[in-house]
Every structure is written in C-alpha cells, then in structure tokens.
Amino acid sequence: MSKAKVLLIGSNATRIELQGGRTAATGQYLNETVVPAIAIIEAGYGIVLATPDGTKPHIDEISDTPDHFGGDRTAYDRAKTFYAQDPAMKHVRTLRSVIEEGLDQYAGVFVPGGHAPVVDLMQDPDLGEILRHFHERAKPTALLCHGPMAVAAAMPHAREFRAALIAGAPAKAAEWARGWQYAGYKMTVLSNTEEKIVEDHILHAKLYFNVVDALQTAGGDVITTKTDFEAHVVEDRELITGQNPRSDRPLAEKFVAALDRSLVSA
Structure with a gap:
C-alpha cells in the first residue's frame, strides 16, 4: 500500500515549431521523466501517468543516452527498462x-521536461484545471526543465497567451496572462543561454520564444544559474521547479520532501 498517489503529467507532442515555418522532432526527456518517477515510487508513493490523449509520451531521442545519467550505463539501462x-x-x-x-x-x-510541454501542455485546458486544483489546495506541484512552461495552462487564456508569444507580441501576451495564479512566484526553467546551446547544436534553428522570457512576461519571478547546465531547483510555496536535465535528482528530493510534509500536515 502506497502512502498516496502522485499524478505524473506527460505530453503527447512529437513536433515543435521553429522560426521560418519549420518544425523539429521533440518529446519528453528520458531522465527527466524516469529519475523523479523512480524516486517518488521508492519513497513509497504510487504514480498515475496521464496525458492529453491518453497515449504514452514519446521520448526525445536526444535524451535517450547514458550521457543524461552521468555516463552510468547501468542507470540508463534501468531507466529504459522502467519506462x-x-x-x-x-x-x-x-x-x-x-x-x-x-x-x-x-x-x-x-x-517532466523536454520541449514537448511547450507545445501542448502549456495550452491544455484540462491541465489548467488540474493545476488550479493543486494550487488552490497548496499541494506540491513540481516541474522540470521545459516542464515549468506548463504552468501557463492555469491561465484563463493560455492558448491566446501562447499564440501571442509565437506572433512576437509580448505586450499582448502579458495582457492574456492577467489573472495567472503563479504571478509573483519564484521559479526556474531552462535558461536562455542553455536554450541557445540547444538551438545551435541540436535544433539548428531558433524557437519562436524562450521559456524564461515567456514566464517573465506572464509575471513569474524567474531565477536561473550563471553556469549553464548546473543543477538548480527553486521552491516557492507549493511550486517546485528545476532548471535543466541535471536538476532531475535534486528536484525529486525536494518534491518527495514536500509530499511527506503535506501528508503530515493533512
């Protein structure tokens, strides 16, 4: 019998828009999904995986490597088997x-992250309803790497917000973000300099918007490290966010601790 159940929200996106009318393959990162999931289960919690259409998330091929597990082949193989x-x-x-x-x-x-949540989750009305539920009850809400962009779904006009960002209209996006539940929260997400590395060496093209800028436009107090791909986690009230793939374990530790505290106070 588990202590309680945790909802793991996955994305169904497999392509992301790029400037110039192109798209690129995308998905969730393997380590960002599995490392926290295993930590949650090992801490005594059960996991329910849910996505917009009810199909299993696609794992971004870029993440399907031992490199994202510190070069540990055993850890990588365990993650593959688990998923x-x-x-x-x-x-x-x-x-x-x-x-x-x-x-x-x-x-x-x-x-979890990967670019996929920036495509579907950040504008999904069902996710918006879920996030508002957890926010109103101050229940632990954790998001990793690009995953924090999904908190935009809680906005009253999440789809319009995203459309304005793609159109290069930040002032209009800020208008659509009014009433956002997480305005003023401290949070982190993949930094602009980290994203540029991804654009230059993986996507070979520019995205329509950076997630740091988007969350700041919405009213988030975004904090990122000066050192690229250094593990970094920010906790503010019920919201726990991790900056990049290397933040997988630290985020899991803070999330599990928050879950334990929540159970004690319930």
Missing part, C-alpha cells in the same frame, strides 16, 4: 479521466 515495462508507465490515463474521477486522491503533481 518500457513498469506498470506505472504502461497504464496511461487521459487528463480528463483523472479529473472526472477526482483530483483529491492525489497528493501532488509532477511534469
């Missing part, structure tokens, strides 16, 4: 179905 075979990763629900069955049964929510 492929663990029941928690095989039985995927829709976001709508978990809402209809009741969100009160979940102690916390976690959103």
Whole structure:
C-alpha cells in the first residue's frame, strides 16, 4: 500500500515549431521523466501517468543516452527498462479521466521536461484545471526543465497567451496572462543561454520564444544559474521547479520532501 498517489503529467507532442515555418522532432526527456518517477515510487508513493490523449509520451531521442545519467550505463539501462515495462508507465490515463474521477486522491503533481510541454501542455485546458486544483489546495506541484512552461495552462487564456508569444507580441501576451495564479512566484526553467546551446547544436534553428522570457512576461519571478547546465531547483510555496536535465535528482528530493510534509500536515 502506497502512502498516496502522485499524478505524473506527460505530453503527447512529437513536433515543435521553429522560426521560418519549420518544425523539429521533440518529446519528453528520458531522465527527466524516469529519475523523479523512480524516486517518488521508492519513497513509497504510487504514480498515475496521464496525458492529453491518453497515449504514452514519446521520448526525445536526444535524451535517450547514458550521457543524461552521468555516463552510468547501468542507470540508463534501468531507466529504459522502467519506462518500457513498469506498470506505472504502461497504464496511461487521459487528463480528463483523472479529473472526472477526482483530483483529491492525489497528493501532488509532477511534469517532466523536454520541449514537448511547450507545445501542448502549456495550452491544455484540462491541465489548467488540474493545476488550479493543486494550487488552490497548496499541494506540491513540481516541474522540470521545459516542464515549468506548463504552468501557463492555469491561465484563463493560455492558448491566446501562447499564440501571442509565437506572433512576437509580448505586450499582448502579458495582457492574456492577467489573472495567472503563479504571478509573483519564484521559479526556474531552462535558461536562455542553455536554450541557445540547444538551438545551435541540436535544433539548428531558433524557437519562436524562450521559456524564461515567456514566464517573465506572464509575471513569474524567474531565477536561473550563471553556469549553464548546473543543477538548480527553486521552491516557492507549493511550486517546485528545476532548471535543466541535471536538476532531475535534486528536484525529486525536494518534491518527495514536500509530499511527506503535506501528508503530515493533512
């Protein structure tokens, strides 16, 4: 019997828009999904994986390497096996179905990164409903790397906000962001200098907007490290955010600690 259940929100996006009308393959990062998931389970919690359409998230091929596990082949193999075979990763629900069955049964929510959440999750109305539920009850809400961009879904006009960012209209985006529940929260997300490395060496093109700028436009107090790809986690009230792939373990530790505190105070 687990202590409680945690909702793991996955993306179904497989392509992301690039400037010039192109797109690039995308998905979730393997380590960002699996490392926290295993830590949550090992801490005694159960996991329910849910996505917008109820199908399993696609793992970004760029992340499918031992390099994202500190070069540890054993850890990488364990992660691959876990994602492929663990029941928690095989039985995927829709976001709508978990809402209809009741969100009160979940102690916390976690959103991993990869660019995918910037495509679908940040403008998904069901995720918006989920985030507002956890925010209103001050339940632990953790997001990693590009995952923190998903908190935009809680806005009253998340789709319009994203469309304004793509159109290069930050002032209009700020208007659409009015009433955002996380305005004024301290948070982190993949930094602009880290994103430039991704654009230059992986995407070979520019994205329509940087996630740091987007969250700042919405009213977030975004804090990033001066050193690229240095582990960094920010915790403010119920919100726990990690900056980059190397923040997977530190974020998991803070999230589990927050879940434990939440259970004690319940």
